Structures are given as structure tokens and as C-alpha cells.
Amino acid sequence: MPRPLRSTALTAAVAAALALAGCGSSGDGKDAPKKGAAPAAGSQDVNAQPVSKLRRGGTLKLATQQWIHQYNSYQVDGANGDASAILEQVEPVLMPKDAKGVPHPDPNYLLSAEVTSTSPQVVTYKLNPKAKWSNGKPLSYRDFAALGKALDGSDDRYLVSDGSGYDQIGKIERGSDDQEVNVTFRTPYADWQRLFRTLLPADEINTPDRFNKGWIEKIPVTAGAWRITSFDKTAQTVSTAPDPKWWGPKPLLDSITWRALDLPAQTEAYLNKEIDSAPAILPEDYKRLVEAPGTDIRRGARWDEVHITLGTRGPLKDLKVRQAVDLATDRKGIVAAFAKDLAFPLATLDNHFFMPNQAGYENTAGKWGTFDLDGAKKLLDEAGWKDNGPGKPRTKGGLQLKLEYLISAGSSSAQVDQAQIVQQQLGEAGFAVRIQKVPAADFFDKFVNRGSFDLVSFRNVDFPFHSQLFSTFQQPRGKQLFQNFGGVSSPEIDALLTEAARTTDVAKSNGLYNRADRLIWAEGHSIELYQRPQISAVRSGLANFGATGLGDWNVLTMGWLK
Known part of the structure; x- marks a missing residue:
């Protein structure tokens, strides 16, 4: 059984961070360094030159942060930023994004992509006839059809990271020639431009075995x-x-x-x-x-958020316990500890779908994003976990209220500090939190992707299309966790996110995402912390x-x- 760690075991450096992140996160800021403005939405700095x-x-x-195991970015173990960066260097990225996050066809691969019918919705892609795979075959509608079949959810042997959008496709057909593709949707899909972003060759993904295993370390x-x-x-x-x-x-x-x-x-x-x-x-x-x-x-200014995901093992199966974790976590304190030496201010992130510098952003966290130690203790009392006094873990049925906070052995000092701050904060409510350090190469493949954790923190990066996050919050199906590694969701969340993705009116769609997000916070899925600066x-x-x-x-x- 895991051994509880107490805040008295923290290093001096982390103790100082904890002091800054103490209850209430107050301070007059007199000693804080002068802050400038954060990068504006859509800004980039790449030393642009002709x-x-x-x-x-x-x-x-x-x-890269680790040796890459799986290079198929559509497979559950390949949803890794480093793996995607290498894959996208050598494979067709049909519609790369500009500085504002707007996708445009790359004429080296894609001559055009446009909605050619609205009832039903049909998107027609015209591929560059010069574009060929390294095996000599031209890019064609067959590649679209194979990728669509793998991701549409009709065959659970394909272990996909995200099938959203593809599950709305009714058929993929050859157009006037092999390089014209007609994709017909059963229902309208607003974010169709995010689909088929990286095209993969049909011959290498057209069976579950090739899709799941054919891209391992190659x-x-x-x-x-x-x-x-x-x-x-x-x-x-x-x-x-x-x-x-x-x-x-x-x-x-x-x-x-x-x-x-x-x-x-x-x-x-x-x-x-x-x-x-x-x-x-x-x-x-x-x-x-x-x-x-x-x-x-x-x-x-990147779409880049840091959060803590909650699992559903042991005590966390109980909604009240997950909600108690939310209330016992002083997000302002964590952010203050991270941001104290940054050159610009950093606020808590109160939304899972929108960054603070995006249109549609609003505070959907409500009370679940508010530090409330007394409220956390009350929820644990209601869940039957006995309070044994300060510094002692709560108990129920002879068991201690224990959680494991998973971190990678390759974690930065900030990631380690964050884990120890959370350990101390939850300890105040009666949780015994053990920090579990695992090899960097195993962190995602053997633990996060398998739902083998109680608490874990990582980043979601480059999701300007809100529907990209559907798989993060959708209900798991059988062995398919998709990207919802903790498994926390509900039919109501699925329904709202599905409706949002089908709604082409941007304002209405944003409203649906925000309605879903209020439920996501209330379910204790994950705790948003901050938008990470680039x-x-x-x-x-x-x-x-x-x-x-x-x-x-x-x-x-x-x-x-x-």
C-alpha cells in the first residue's frame, strides 16, 4: 500500500513555494517584480525572414521529451506532441494553420477543400496529382476512406485517440478522379477543417493490426x-x-x-x-x-493549458470525493508559485475549451474552481470519511483516504513543485497523497493512457478547434478510453458536446461548449490551472x-x- 507523505518532508525550495501558495493566496504584491503585458492572441515570434x-x-x-514509442498520432498511444511534430515533418499536413490558427490548404498536397453542399453537408477535396507516397502510390481518395473507417467508431479494434467528427461521416467517395474526394456528413459538422489534417497511407492503416502496431518506433x-x-x-x-x-x-x-x-x-x-x-x-x-x-x-500565445486530471480509482469513484479534491485545491496558490518570476502576469484558467485570449471565454468553473477547504471537508464528511484531526489521513471502513499523484521521472522542477504543493493542500483536507514517480518513457504509454492514476498533470496543446477536445471528455466505451484517461463523463456532457460540434452558428456553439464545461467542472473531471506561456x-x-x-x-x- 502506498505510504503517505507529509508536507514536513518538503525541501526548503518547495517550502518557500508553499508559503507563497498558502491558503487564500493573498499578498499586496509590493515585492513582486514589475510585470509587462502577456503576448496577445495570435502573436508569434519566429524571426520571420524571406x-x-x-x-x-x-x-x-x-x-523531444522522451523516446517515441508510437508514431501514429491517431492511435491512442500516439497522441503525443513530440510524436506529432516528427510525423508532420514527413507526412502530408493538408491544411496547416497560420498565426491566427486558421487552416489553409497546402498546395503541395491539396489544391482546394470546400463545402460543396450543405444539405447534406459535403466537403470536396482536390489533391495535387503530383503528390505521391514513398512507395510510389499517389495520394488518393483511398487514403481518406481508410483513415475515415479507422476513426469512425464502427470497429473498436482500432484503438483511436479521437474519433469525433469522423463518427459524423456517412460516406467517403471518389470524385471525378482518384485525386478528388467527396466526404458526406450525416449531420452538419462545423469543424470539418480539422479532419484529415495529417493524411496517412491507406496500405499502412487499413487493418486494426497495421493501425495499432504498424507505426511502433517507425x-x-x-x-x-x-x-x-x-x-x-x-x-x-x-x-x-x-x-x-x-x-x-x-x-x-x-x-x-x-x-x-x-x-x-x-x-x-x-x-x-x-x-x-x-x-x-x-x-x-x-x-x-x-x-x-x-x-x-x-x-x-499558444493554445496550451496545464491542468490536473482526476481518475476514478478507489475513493475517486465517489463524486463527492472528486469534488472535495476540487475545493481543497488552491489554484491561485499554485499559479502564484509558478508565475512569481514570469515577466508578465498569469491568471487562473477557468475554462476547459477556451483560452482567456479567445472569443467565447467565460468562467465556467463556478464554485468548483474556488478554494474552499471547509466545503471540501464537509463533502468528505458526507462521503463517510472520518476526520482524524490535523495532519492525519481520514479513514473509512478501516482504510485511509489515500491518493497517488503520478509524475514522470523527467519532470521539470515546476512539475515536481506543483505535485508537492497539491500534496500539502489536499493534506489539509485529510487526504494522504503519495507522489509516484515513473520512468519518462512509461508515463503516458503505461500509466496515463491506461487510466492508471489518481491524480496526474500534463498539458493539452494546440486545440484551437473546440471539437478537438470531445474525446477528452466523452464517455469511455469498453476498453476505449479515447483521451478521457480518468474516465469521468456523463451522457449529458456527450450530448452537449455533440450538439456543439453540429452547430455552425459560432455564438450558439460557444454557448453549448460553455454549458458542457459547467457540467465537466461539477463532475470533477479535471482542474484547470493556467494557460502556459510559450x-x-x-x-x-x-x-x-x-x-x-x-x-x-x-x-x-x-x-x-x-
Whole structure:
């Protein structure tokens, strides 16, 4: 059985953070550093330069937080930002997003994509006839049909990360030729532009076995300006180079390498010139990186949120216990501890779907986002957990009120501090919280993705379409957790989110998402903390790369100044 850890075991550094994050989170701010304005919505900082000012050649060295196990981003274990970044470098991204988060067809792959009928809704895609997979086959309607079949929910052997939107498709058909695709929806689907974002080859996903296992530690077929040259598990690197079969403009760089590094190691690797970019959001990293010669600190406003997900094991099966966790968590204190050294203010995030700088944002948290220790204790009393006095875990039926807070061995100092702050805060209500540290490579694959946790914190990133979050809150089906790893949901939430995705009136759709979100907070699904700023250290000579905000990288134009 897990051993409870008490706040008296905390380090001096974390004790100081806890003091800042103490009950009530009050303070007059007299000693706080002067804050500037946060990056505005849609802002990015990539050192944008015309290709004429860049030289051909050179290597870009980047880092991932772990060795990637699954590269199929549509499979439940492949819903990983690092895996997607590598996959999207070598596969067709049909509609990349601009700085405002608006998708546009990439003519190298997609000549056009438009709604050609509204009753029923039909979207017609016209593929570039020059676009071919590395096996020599042209991109075609068959690839759309195979991906749609895998994701539409008709066969649970496909272990998908998110089938929302695809489950609204009635049929996918050949148009005037193999490169024209007609996608007919059974009901209107407002966010159709987010579907088929990264196209995968039909031959490699057209059976459950190929879909689930054919992309493990490999990318079997590509179709892009870049190709994989090696997967080196010993060196923990993935190497890529321009593909000589590419039909479009040639990339500027000679190679891009990806190296698996825990977050705490990335600053040192950058300073040693082993990588060309590193996160600079933590004060201890920022202070070192900002003084590194030839370094830019680039900032953007990304759709990027930090939260705590609750599971449904043991005591957390009880709604009142989950709600007690909500009320006992002082979100303002956690945010204050994280943001005390940031150059701009950081507020608590009160919505699961909208960032504070997005139209439609409103406080949907209500009382469940409010720190209320007495309210938490009352809920635990009602749930039958006996109060044994300060510093002692509550008990029920001879069992202690124990929870495990899962963290990765590769966690940053801020992530460790957060876990210890939550441990202390919940301890005040009578929870015994044990911090469970697991290997970085196992964190998602063996624990989060399997629902094997009580409390866990991670980020959801780059979800400008609200329907992308449907799978995060939908009811699990059999072994399919989708992205709802804790398994907390309800039929009412599913119904509201389904209606929101079908509503083409933006204001009405936003209202439905916010109605659903009030239920999500009340169910104790997860506790939103803050919108994470995008702050990166990047080599000064590197252009068209950095803090992309709501946009995507352009792997053709990234390069080094002459």
C-alpha cells in the first residue's frame, strides 16, 4: 500500500513555494517584480525572414521529451506532441494553420477543400496529382476512406485517440478522379477543417493490426519534403533529411535531428550547443538561457493549458470525493508559485475549451474552481470519511483516504513543485497523497493512457478547434478510453458536446461548449490551472522557427541566415 507523505518532508525550495501558495493566496504584491503585458492572441515570434536572406544547408538540432514509442498520432498511444511534430515533418499536413490558427490548404498536397453542399453537408477535396507516397502510390481518395473507417467508431479494434467528427461521416467517395474526394456528413459538422489534417497511407492503416502496431518506433511510408534516415534507439535520436523524390520547393536545411532529452537536461544541452532550441519558461532555465551568446528569447500565445486530471480509482469513484479534491485545491496558490518570476502576469484558467485570449471565454468553473477547504471537508464528511484531526489521513471502513499523484521521472522542477504543493493542500483536507514517480518513457504509454492514476498533470496543446477536445471528455466505451484517461463523463456532457460540434452558428456553439464545461467542472473531471506561456530560447541565426503561437512550422522555409 502506498505510504503517505507529509508536507514536513518538503525541501526548503518547495517550502518557500508553499508559503507563497498558502491558503487564500493573498499578498499586496509590493515585492513582486514589475510585470509587462502577456503576448496577445495570435502573436508569434519566429524571426520571420524571406528565403532570399537564408542560406542553403545546415542542420537543425531539436529535442523531444522522451523516446517515441508510437508514431501514429491517431492511435491512442500516439497522441503525443513530440510524436506529432516528427510525423508532420514527413507526412502530408493538408491544411496547416497560420498565426491566427486558421487552416489553409497546402498546395503541395491539396489544391482546394470546400463545402460543396450543405444539405447534406459535403466537403470536396482536390489533391495535387503530383503528390505521391514513398512507395510510389499517389495520394488518393483511398487514403481518406481508410483513415475515415479507422476513426469512425464502427470497429473498436482500432484503438483511436479521437474519433469525433469522423463518427459524423456517412460516406467517403471518389470524385471525378482518384485525386478528388467527396466526404458526406450525416449531420452538419462545423469543424470539418480539422479532419484529415495529417493524411496517412491507406496500405499502412487499413487493418486494426497495421493501425495499432504498424507505426511502433517507425514511420513505414512517408510523403513529404523530408524523409526519415534513421531511428537510433541507442543514441535516442531520430534523423531526417530532404527527400529527393519531393515534388515541391526544396527545403533549405540539410538535416533535422531529434534527440530524446528529459526537460531538466534540455537547458544544459542547449548551452553545450547540442540542440538549437530549449524551453525558457522556468526562472532557473531563463536566467541561464537569456545570457547565452547568440540566443533569442522568443514568445508567443499558444493554445496550451496545464491542468490536473482526476481518475476514478478507489475513493475517486465517489463524486463527492472528486469534488472535495476540487475545493481543497488552491489554484491561485499554485499559479502564484509558478508565475512569481514570469515577466508578465498569469491568471487562473477557468475554462476547459477556451483560452482567456479567445472569443467565447467565460468562467465556467463556478464554485468548483474556488478554494474552499471547509466545503471540501464537509463533502468528505458526507462521503463517510472520518476526520482524524490535523495532519492525519481520514479513514473509512478501516482504510485511509489515500491518493497517488503520478509524475514522470523527467519532470521539470515546476512539475515536481506543483505535485508537492497539491500534496500539502489536499493534506489539509485529510487526504494522504503519495507522489509516484515513473520512468519518462512509461508515463503516458503505461500509466496515463491506461487510466492508471489518481491524480496526474500534463498539458493539452494546440486545440484551437473546440471539437478537438470531445474525446477528452466523452464517455469511455469498453476498453476505449479515447483521451478521457480518468474516465469521468456523463451522457449529458456527450450530448452537449455533440450538439456543439453540429452547430455552425459560432455564438450558439460557444454557448453549448460553455454549458458542457459547467457540467465537466461539477463532475470533477479535471482542474484547470493556467494557460502556459510559450517562451523558448532559440539560436539568433535561425529563421522562421520559434514561438509559433497558434500557427504551424513551415519545414520548407526554416533555415539559417546568410
